[in-house]
Amino acid sequence: MKKTFTYTTALLSTCTLLLTACGGANNTTTNPTNNAQNSTNTTTVATTGNNNSIPIGIAVAQTSNVALLGQEQVAGAKIAEKYFNDKGGVNGTPIKLVFQDTAGDEAGTINAFQTLINKDRVVGIVGPTLSQQAFSADPIAERAKVPVVGPSNTAKGIPEIGDYIARVSAPVSVVAPNSVKAALKQNPNIKNVAVFFAQNDAFSKSETEIFQQTVKEQGLNLVTVQKFQTTDTDFQSQATNAINLKPDLVIISGLAADGGNLVRQLRELGYKGLIIGGNGLNTSNLFPVCKAFCDGVLIAQAYSPEYPGEINKAFRQAYVDQYKKEPPQFSAQAFAAVQVYVEALKALDSKNKVNKVQLPELRTQLNQQLLTGKYNTPLGEISFTPVGEIVQQNFYVAQIKMEKDGSQGKFTFLK
Numbered sequence: 001m002k003k004t005f006t007y008t009t010a011l012l013s014t015c016t017l018l019l020t021a022c023g024g025a026n027n028t029t030t031n032p033t034n035n036a037q038n039s040t041n042t043t044t045v046a047t048t049g050n051n052n053s054i055p056i057g058i059a060v061a062q063t064s065n066v067a068l069l070g071q072e073q074v075a076g077a078k079i080a081e082k083y084f085n086d087k088g089g090v091n092g093t094p095i096k097l098v099f100q101d102t103a104g105d106e107a108g109t110i111n112a113f114q115t116l117i118n119k120d121r122v123v124g125i126v127g128p129t130l131s132q133q134a135f136s137a138d139p140i141a142e143r144a145k146v147p148v149v150g151p152s153n154t155a156k157g158i159p160e161i162g163d164y165i166a167r168v169s170a171p172v173s174v175v176a177p178n179s180v181k182a183a184l185k186q187n188p189n190i191k192n193v194a195v196f197f198a199q200n201d202a203f204s205k206s207e208t209e210i211f212q213q214t215v216k217e218q219g220l221n222l223v224t225v226q227k228f229q230t231t232d233t234d235f236q237s238q239a240t241n242a243i244n245l246k247p248d249l250v251i252i253s254g255l256a257a258d259g260g261n262l263v264r265q266l267r268e269l270g271y272k273g274l275i276i277g278g279n280g281l282n283t284s285n286l287f288p289v290c291k292a293f294c295d296g297v298l299i300a301q302a303y304s305p306e307y308p309g310e311i312n313k314a315f316r317q318a319y320v321d322q323y324k325k326e327p328p329q330f331s332a333q334a335f336a337a338v339q340v341y342v343e344a345l346k347a348l349d350s351k352n353k354v355n356k357v358q359l360p361e362l363r364t365q366l367n368q369q370l371l372t373g374k375y376n377t378p379l380g381e382i383s384f385t386p387v388g389e390i391v392q393q394n395f396y397v398a399q400i401k402m403e404k405d406g407s408q409g410k411f412t413f414l415k
Contacts, residue, residue, distance in 0.1 A: 053096035054089070054354065056341050057116035059127030059137070060151070060334070064104030065230065068256040068285035069330050070129045073151055074099065076331030077126060079318045080338035090345045093355060097338070102128045106136035113137045117144050121359060123345070123366055124149065126337040131155035131203035138165050145360065147367035149337040152330055154279055155206035159388035164367050166388030168336045168379065170302045172207045172279065175395060177214040179276045179300040182397040182414055183249055184218060186298075187274060192223045194247035196238060196262060197254065198280075199227040204253040207278045211251045223247055228262070230255050235262045236269070243271050253278035260289025267293040274298065282329050284409065291406030301396040303329040303379050304413055311339075312378035326410065327378075336377035344370035 058077050061070030077097055085094045098120045100112035109128045116122045117140070124147040128134055134153040141148045142162030150158055150167035154175065158167055184190055193215045197208035208225075215222050223245040226238040239262065242250065250266060250273065252259050259281040266275065267290075277286070277299045287294055305316050305326045315335055319327035348354055348369050354362055374383045380394040398411035 052355070053094045054345060055096050055098050055120060055122045056338065057113075057120060057122035057125040057127070058097050058099045058334075058338075059102050059109065059112040059116060059125055060099075061104050061108075061129040061133075062099070062101040064108075065255060065257045066102075066104035066129055069152065069280070069283055070102070072283055072285070072328050072330040073126075073129060073334040075319070075323065076151075076315075076327070076334030077338050079315060079322070079331070080335040080342075083314065083318065083335075084339070084342045090342060090354065091349045093349075095338075095342060095345075098122055102133055102137075104130070106133055109133035109137040110140060113140050117141065117146050122146070123354075123359070123362055124341055124370075126151055126334060126341070128153070130201070131158060131206065132201055134158055134165075135161070135202055138162065141165070145367075146363050147370065149340055149370070151333045151337040152279075153203075155203045159385075163388075164363075166371060166384055166390075168333050168340060168377075168382060168390050170390055170392050170395070172203070173210050175300045175302055176207055176210045176278065177300075178395055178397050179298045180211065180214045180218060180251070182298055182300075182399075183274050183276055187248065190220060190248040190274070192221045192245065192247045193249045193251060194224050194226065194242035194245060195222065196226045196228060196235075196242070196250065196252045198230045198258060200229050200231075201254065201280075204230075204255075204278065204280065207253040207280075208251075211253065211276075211278070215251075220249075228254070228258065230258050232258055233261055235265045238262075239266045239269050239271070242266075243269055247271075248273050249276065250274070251276045251278070252281065255280040256283050256286045257289060260286045260294070263297060264290040264293045284325060284328055284411070287400075287402065287406075287409040292402050292404060293406070294400045294409055295402040297400045299398055299400070299411070301329055301398050301411075301413070302392065302394075303327075303332040304394070304396045304398075306413060307378065307380055307394065309376060309378065309380065311376060315378045328411075332378040336375070336379050336382065339377055340370050340373070340375055341366070343375055344373055347373065 060073040081097045102109040102112045131153045138161045152169045154169045154172040198204040275297045371384045383391045401412045402409035
């Protein structure tokens with residue numbers, strides 16, 4: 001069994017800092033309830049959804065600077081909802097996704113989790129978008145014994161928050177080093193590396209530690225570490241300081257808006273070497289920010305649209321039909337998170353109809369079931385360790401290729 005995550009004073013201080021298409025206009029966000037438990041939680045799941053459907057919560061960032069990532073998650077979740085309901089839902093009972101906007105901070109995420117747990121009475125939650133938000137909100141679900149599947153929380157320590165916390169997003173320690181190796185393959189003469197990271201973002205701080213460790217393990221010279229905030233727009237000072245040290249490679253851990261602006265300003269100031277973007281830059285929503293200057297940025301991936309599995313082919317086609325572009329990692333991971341719930345619910349329902357089980361007991365059974373399953377997802381075949389960590393085999397590196405005028409771009413997967 002997992003042990004509930006214990007916070008130290010230092011971690012609490014860290015987690016109070018601010019972390020990091022498709023429409024959400026028809027998703028209503030309701031006011032949170034302050035009650036730790038709701039007396040209606042004793043009802044069966046059949047009474048908690050519309051038209052006898054099974055409610056699954058989606059708590060991601062639909063607004064704020066984090067929305068560039070969260071909107072992709074909404075897209076993937078909605079495609080999953082239609083896909084699985086078209087196939088009969090949970091043995092004939094449809095699922096109903098209940099969306100709550102976390103925005104980009106901890107307070108919004110806590111409110112969203114409380115509302116989904118106590119008012120919307122969901123069986124489980126997909127979310128939140130950011131690791132920073134997960135450290136604050138996941139303990140609320142843990143205390144309420146509501147399963148959470150993180151779709152994009154890759155910082156160290158997320159599954160260890162508690163028994164009810166899992167993730168379908170591979171940890172940064174597994175994914176990030178691949179992009180450094182790809183950069184060295186493209187330019188074996190790389191010697192000096194400059195690192196930038198958002199110091200107010202828990203994930204970026206976790207990711208940059210992995211990047212810096214990888215740089216040293218590869219025998220490279222870390223010439224400078226430059227800090228910024230996810231809310232920053234002017235990076236002239238940090239960029240100039242780094243460029244003066246003549247790096248051959250720049251590595252950025254941040255979000256799409258700040259990271260994209262940093263890429264643009266580095267290029268405008270004359271930097272011509274390779275750039276690696278962390279997972280927060282892993283979105284086509286980066287393209288309008290740095291436009292033509294995005295060209296050539298390397299980003300490690302936990303998903304490829306070209307993965308040959310049947311369910312990925314269906315997901316990819318549905319996404320392309322709707323959005324006229326290839327699906328990004330954040331959408332694929334959100335789809336996979338919904339899929340885990342659906343398949344775990346189907347397994348439970350085949351033993352004992354879930355709409356006959358009282359909600360608290362169903363949540364506990366669902367959490368136990370989802371950790372024991374194997375799932376053939378758009379990410380490939382995945383499963384979970386007893387702690388709730390994803391077990392995944394397939395990883396990739398993509399390089400951004402932009403049109404010369406910066407109007408369009410795409411992720412090109414390296415062989």
